[in-house]
Amino acid sequence: MEEVGLKRLTGDALDRYFGTLLDRFQVWAPVCIPAGGRYQGQDAVQYKPVSNWRDIVWDRRSDYSSREAILPITQTLYTFTGDDYREVKPKQAKDLLILARSCDIHAIRHLDEIFLQNGGYEDSFYRRVRDKIHFALMECTHEFDGCFCASLGTNDTDDYAMRLAFDDEGIFFEAKDPSLDCAYATPSDRVFANPTENELKVEFPEFRSIEEVNELKSHPMWDEYNSRCISCGACTIACSTCTCFETRDIVYSLNHHVGERRRTASSCMVAGFDAVAGSKGIRLEAKDRYRYKIMHKIYAHDARFHTGPMCVGCNRCSAHCPQLISYPATINKVSQALREIREQEVGYGE
Template sequence: MNLKIKPDEFSELLSRLNKVWRVYAPSAEYRGGRFSDTDNVIYQPVSAWSDIVWQEKSHMSPNTVITPITETLFYFDKETIQIAEVDTTPMLIFARACDINAMSRLDYMYLQNGGNADYSYQLLRDKIRFVLIECEESFDNCFCVSMGSNRTEAWSAAVRFSDEGAKVCVKASELLPFFANLGEACDYTPGFVEQNKEQVRTPDSVCDDPQKIRDILTHHPLWQAYDSRCISCGRCTTGCPTCTCYSLFDVAYEENPQRGERRRQWASCLIPGFSDMAGGHGFRPQPGNRLRYRALHKVNDYKARAGTQHMCVGCGRCDDRCPQYIKFSLIINKMTDAVEQALAQEANL
């Protein structure tokens, strides 16, 4: 079903949906942005047309509402443990193609990696549906086309926003009743970005051996430049829709230290100390080492392990958020050039 809906009708649609679903979309957090007097576009519950920010890329990904920044896993009391309840109310998330594609990466990490499924994520995953926000053109720093994540069919409905309202394509029958008596029929087929200003070549385009790529890049001098540039703030990872690193810690209640809760909280492989072991040994003491670890994971190691696509979906949020203006797309191209050069030198020996 294809409909053209006016803004006031869209607000009515959201009102109906909110009776059954938890509806999330990019929305402005007033004056919460990175610079003075700017808003932060994050994923929040929406209930009206005016709540949704569709004109620009969200600063944070839907990951923030799927796997919260801080989450209680269980409560403890001496010898007893009580698993924390998970809100399994169905979720309807408005997201762009790259973020919808990112879900397959999260699914692998939380449900298949290591042969164990994450309890909280598994309970919620089957309750999540997506409404595709059409990108009429590429945003700054996006390179989704190069990463093959500019298209997706994993949506229940698709929407093209404009100042006059929205064109909607409804694919899932479970959503059809919410559109009763709204809008007028129209012709609409969701479109996808076919070209980005930023273009990348991943290392596997010049070498099909992940171990060979790793051997060439592990001690390559290209990472030394980032020892002084990268300040290890971790902002690239907090904006990433596919990062899944977290730390675990226990919180004991002051009134009774034998009672408390275990929480997990987002962490970053770019932060000093993330890979430290008991006894104080650290594997990656320099910022360049940590950036290398993240880059290889995103465009080599994950694909080698999962056997599917690269972890990076090319959303460009890491480039958007970096206070040092480090471009991850440029890093990927540098990695590929380094592998290509090493292979050429090897062939000439």
């Protein structure tokens, strides 16, 4: 735990300070959605714009990440008529202050790689929002159930404008950006803390060659997922680093020459996502789609960007799986399968 003294704000002073933040930013934070969970009567914690600091849920992991503040589930890119089209202007004029935990801030780095550094092309719709983003790092006083951020080094970050710790009466904070400091905050001996290790430890494999990757693709470890995975895509919607989407043209019923082009979140886990001309699919079985997702997270993304696995250890994917498939357990199985492949190669050499 890093020893850093934080300033204290409570009561009316905190209300005034939060009001100054709202004058400058649209503030996104995890909030409770009553009865918005998977089961009847179960609440959900999701990122939304907030206008009162008391609405912020700080003592549990959000069910979905802060990704939606940058990448909405559905986004209209263009409107068009029969002979013209126009880019839709952003509705939000203010900068965004996103209250996020370290793992979710690391996840945005992976989104940056996909949308800003992929093949020398920048997605202008992503860029115009990304340039307005500022992070307020939220403290994790303890590890949440199933987290394995320490296995990936995403349990801490210095990419923030300010960082916050909460209790029932208010906040403790440190402003790295001087413009976010508060003159009437009081000093405290509270320190900012993040877990330095997790109970759950995950062994991410390191591939030595493309031949190992290709051998792993045909390993029998994937067969069990044909009977377990139902290809619902819940894991990818909850994932903070997944970026798959579809674009569709929506025409208005009264005039089929007028409409809009939308980008909508999708999933490589859903049957038909990989369909090509003639509706022919490439990954026809659930195990093929699951293998593709896993190998993209632990190998393909790193092969392109050389920044490690496309995972931050939040484990929301496992929490959302209706079949109780554990992503960390899968990664450990991959590592074991890779050891088996290497042992066979040594045996053949002898």
